[in-house]
Amino acid sequence: MALFGSPGKLSGLLLRVGQCSFAAASIGVMVSAPGFFNSTAFCYLIASMGLQVLWSFGLACLDLHALRSKRNLQNPILVSLFVVGDWVTAILSLAAACSSAGVTVLYSRDLGYCRSPHIPCSRFQASIFLAFISWFLLAISSHVTFWLLAAV
Amino acid sequence: MALFGSPGKLSGLLLRVGQCSFAAASIGVMVSAPGFFNSTAFCYLIASMGLQVLWSFGLACLDLHALRSKRNLQNPILVSLFVVGDWVTAILSLAAACSSAGVTVLYSRDLGYCRSPHIPCSRFQASIFLAFISWFLLAISSHVTFWLLAAV
Numbered sequence: 001m002a003l004f005g006s007p008g009k010l011s012g013l014l015l016r017v018g019q020c021s022f023a024a025a026s027i028g029v030m031v032s033a034p035g036f037f038n039s040t041a042f043c044y045l046i047a048s049m050g051l052q053v054l055w056s057f058g059l060a061c062l063d064l065h066a067l068r069s070k071r072n073l074q075n076p077i078l079v080s081l082f083v084v085g086d087w088v089t090a091i092l093s094l095a096a097a098c099s100s101a102g103v104t105v106l107y108s109r110d111l112g113y114c115r116s117p118h119i120p121c122s123r124f125q126a127s128i129f130l131a132f133i134s135w136f137l138l139a140i141s142s143h144v145t146f147w148l149l150a151a152v
Numbered sequence: 153m154a155l156f157g158s159p160g161k162l163s164g165l166l167l168r169v170g171q172c173s174f175a176a177a178s179i180g181v182m183v184s185a186p187g188f189f190n191s192t193a194f195c196y197l198i199a200s201m202g203l204q205v206l207w208s209f210g211l212a213c214l215d216l217h218a219l220r221s222k223r224n225l226q227n228p229i230l231v232s233l234f235v236v237g238d239w240v241t242a243i244l245s246l247a248a249a250c251s252s253a254g255v256t257v258l259y260s261r262d263l264g265y266c267r268s269p270h271i272p273c274s275r276f277q278a279s280i281f282l283a284f285i286s287w288f289l290l291a292i293s294s295h296v297t298f299w300l301l302a303a304v
Contacts, residue, residue, distance in 0.1 A: 038262055039258055039262050040257045040258065040261055040262055041254040041257060041258060091246070094243070094246060094247065094250070095246065095250040095253075096250075098246070098247040098248075098250035098251045098254070099250045099251055099253055099254025099255075099257070100254060101247075101251055101254075102193040102250070102251025102252060102253075102254040102255045103251075103254045103255060103258050105192045105193060105251070106191055106192065106193060106255050106258065109192055110190055110191050110192055143298075146295075146298060146299075146302075147298075147302050150298075150299050150302030150303050151302050151303070
């Protein structure tokens with residue numbers, strides 16, 4: 001099947017590269033914000049985005065290899081591996097992005113910490129925004145692979 | 153197909169009743185905790201669990217009707233409606249549960265608010281735990297309906 005974004009296609013490779021780069025950008029912005037380690041949720045965001053970088057980078061390499069050697073990645077065992085990995089990574093990423101977003105909303109609206117210049121709220125928000133984009137791209141990939149598994 | 157938990161089956165009805173009751177219990181525990189309205193994340197948890205109660209209760213009624221009149225709910229249009237509703241509700245529930253969990257972890261580990269007897273941290277934790285159970289049951293339902301849609 002030639003579904004958009006399926007493994008071993010150019011669209012699939014672009015999705016993986018997008019996930020990997022947005023997750024890496026999210027880590028970069030978060031690490032550059034001083035004092036992020038005071039909140040457990042932000043440390044968890046970095047860990048979860050790190051996992052997503054590893055997973056997406058690995059699959060991007062696999063897609064690239066399949067594109068260059070014109071091999072077909074769509075056998076049931078490989079696709080079920082992709083499905084399990086994609087779902088676990090997607091749920092962890094969404095959980096990390098949402099818990100960090102909850103903490104940032106608490107900082108800015110409920111506790112009023114963001115009025116102080118010592119807390120880099122805008123960096124936190126940018127990092128969480130990048131994490132949500134990365135999660136959204138991963139969610140597309142995981143729905144496509146789940147659909148492929150059901151249709152194989 | 154007679155998949156576990158598919159709409160119009162007894163297992164599907166039990167899943168919906170479970171989602172509905174755990175979400176209602178989560179709202180109940182959160183409302184009984186004094187001071188929950190000081191955090192935006194907890195208010196969002198209540199709103200999202202309220203949506204889940206409505207959605208799961210509606211589908212439980214539909215399942216019950218299908219069981220009693222022995223009708224088949226598995227035509228493509230109905231199943232795609234269920235898929236869209238289930239996914240939207242499941243993502244909102246997970247987001248609400250995770251953002252509340254992030255705030256609770258911040259309260260208990262990073263800010264040390266839970267040492268004060270005025271903040272009912274154990275009620276917050278119980279409510280979030282119930283919300284996660286409710287989300288887990290909804291995730292089973294939504295994967296089953298997505299699988300049915302792909303196989304219809």
